[in-house]
Amino acid sequence: MQGTAQDRLLSLDAFRGFTIAAMVLVNNPGDWSHLYAPLAHAKWHGWTVTDWIFPFFLFIGGVSMTLSLGRRADAGADRGRLLLQLYKRAAIIFLIGFLLNLVPRFDFGAVRIPGVLQRIALCTMAAAPIVVYCGWRLQCAAIGLLFALYSALQLLVPVPGPDGAIAAGLLEPGRDFGAWLDRQLLDGHLWAQSKTWDPEGIVSTLPAVASQLAGVLCGRWLAQALPLAARCGGMLAAGVLLVLAGLAMDALFMPINKSLWTPSYAVFTTGWALLLFAAFLWALDGLRAGAPRDALRRLATPLVIYGMNALFIFALSGLIAKMLGFIRLDQADGAQMSLKALLYLPFRSLAVAPETASLLFAIVFNLFMFAVAWMLWRRRWFIKV
Numbered sequence: 001m002q003g004t005a006q007d008r009l010l011s012l013d014a015f016r017g018f019t020i021a022a023m024v025l026v027n028n029p030g031d032w033s034h035l036y037a038p039l040a041h042a043k044w045h046g047w048t049v050t051d052w053i054f055p056f057f058l059f060i061g062g063v064s065m066t067l068s069l070g071r072r073a074d075a076g077a078d079r080g081r082l083l084l085q086l087y088k089r090a091a092i093i094f095l096i097g098f099l100l101n102l103v104p105r106f107d108f109g110a111v112r113i114p115g116v117l118q119r120i121a122l123c124t125m126a127a128a129p130i131v132v133y134c135g136w137r138l139q140c141a142a143i144g145l146l147f148a149l150y151s152a153l154q155l156l157v158p159v160p161g162p163d164g165a166i167a168a169g170l171l172e173p174g175r176d177f178g179a180w181l182d183r184q185l186l187d188g189h190l191w192a193q194s195k196t197w198d199p200e201g202i203v204s205t206l207p208a209v210a211s212q213l214a215g216v217l218c219g220r221w222l223a224q225a226l227p228l229a230a231r232c233g234g235m236l237a238a239g240v241l242l243v244l245a246g247l248a249m250d251a252l253f254m255p256i257n258k259s260l261w262t263p264s265y266a267v268f269t270t271g272w273a274l275l276l277f278a279a280f281l282w283a284l285d286g287l288r289a290g291a292p293r294d295a296l297r298r299l300a301t302p303l304v305i306y307g308m309n310a311l312f313i314f315a316l317s318g319l320i321a322k323m324l325g326f327i328r329l330d331q332a333d334g335a336q337m338s339l340k341a342l343l344y345l346p347f348r349s350l351a352v353a354p355e356t357a358s359l360l361f362a363i364v365f366n367l368f369m370f371a372v373a374w375m376l377w378r379r380r381w382f383i384k385v
Contacts, residue, residue, distance in 0.1 A: 009222075011280040012063060014300040017307030018280075019056045024317045024369050026050045030344045030361030034354035039362075044173065045255040047268070054116065054258070055211045055269035056276075057310075058123055062215020063222070063277075065124070065131055070223055079132050086128040092385040093311065094121035100318050104326040113189040114182075114200035117315065119208055126209045131216050139217055143210040147263040150206040151254065153177045154262075162196045171260060178203030178260065197259075204261035211261075214270040218277070228286045235278035242271030305377045306370060312383040317369050 026039050038049050065086075072082055097117025102108070130142050158168040159180035170176060179197035182190055190198040222231055246268025250256045256265045284300055287293035306313060324340035331337055347357040347364075376383070 011284040013307035014303040017303035020310040030358040051258040058212040059215035059273040062212040063219040066219025090121040090124040199259040239274030
């Protein structure tokens with residue numbers, strides 16, 4: 001779909017572009033066995049900067065939802081129609097994610113049903129009525145309710161683990177309530193690397209919705225008739241408080257864990273999202289017109305370009321990555337090599353550490369995806385769903 005990019009918040013597009021660029025980078029190393037620690041997810045409890053990326057995207061989706069709905073409401077749009085439009089968009093996003101999971105085998109009997117795009121879709125569906133019909137107080141209450149429901153299910157409900165032992169509150173791989181529910185409802189359709197649990201499972205979607213609603217509240221704050229410096233200051237203060245609150249929850253209540261999307265993880269990463277977004281907002285939209293702001297805007301242009309077609313670039317990068325893996329070429333010795341392995345050979349031959357070679361491949365892959373985003377941007381094609 002071809003459209004325009006009018007009335008957009010430059011800092012939000014840049015922050016979205018930063019997040020997508022980071023997501024493409026960490027999802028496409030040359031060799032998964034050789035990663036610098038910050039570019040890999042925490043193995044279980046704990047966090048790395050890579051664990052910020054997905055909640056950042058949900059947070060940004062919440063901000064965008066508020067700003068977009070606000071403009072439509074001001075134009076007199078019907079709330080029921082707005083809700084149906086959001087549901088339609090979410091359904092399309094879910095379908096795209098599901099179709100990507102089908103590639104390359106198209107085996108409906110074993111296809112993974114959850115996924116990143118599917119979680120984005122479910123969070124949009126769950127948040128939509130709260131955004132359309134509720135004020136900020138009820139939105140805050142919804143976040144608390146989601147955290148409370150998740151915590152009660154995970155900590156209080158006894159369930160059998162993969163080994164058959166029944167227990168409650170075991171936040172271990174495959175042994176928590178969420179993993180048990182995923183096996184009951186999605187057995188055979190879970191993450192292939194675990195088979196007994198899924199990082200985008202059903203129960204962990206509850207606090208992920210809260211991450212998106214946090215972005216919704218941020219959007220409401222941005223819409224206030226306050227000086228931008230005051231809005232940035234409020235975001236910075238809230239960000240610091242939430243980072244500290246997340247760390248306190250990690251120590252006293254429930255560990256920070258991306259795979260489980262624990263409340264401490266949602267609160268902690270929301271804090272960092274607010275801090276980074278406030279920095280983008282001040283640098284790109286808050287400084288007075290002049291040479292410093294113009295220079296920063298020029299530097300941010302590649303991120304803005306990425307951010308204008310973020311979902312499309314993410315989906316396309318996932319499809320290309322799969323194609324590089326399943327396209328196999330015959331070698332002189334009769335063996336076969338994947339197209340990705342063939343493309344990675346020049347990087348492996350460099351006189352650098354394996355982790356550096358793996359990172360260089362990811363950077364080149366990212367540059368290729370940026371070239372696609374740039375071509376779309378030059379033609380003013382902004383692909384929406």
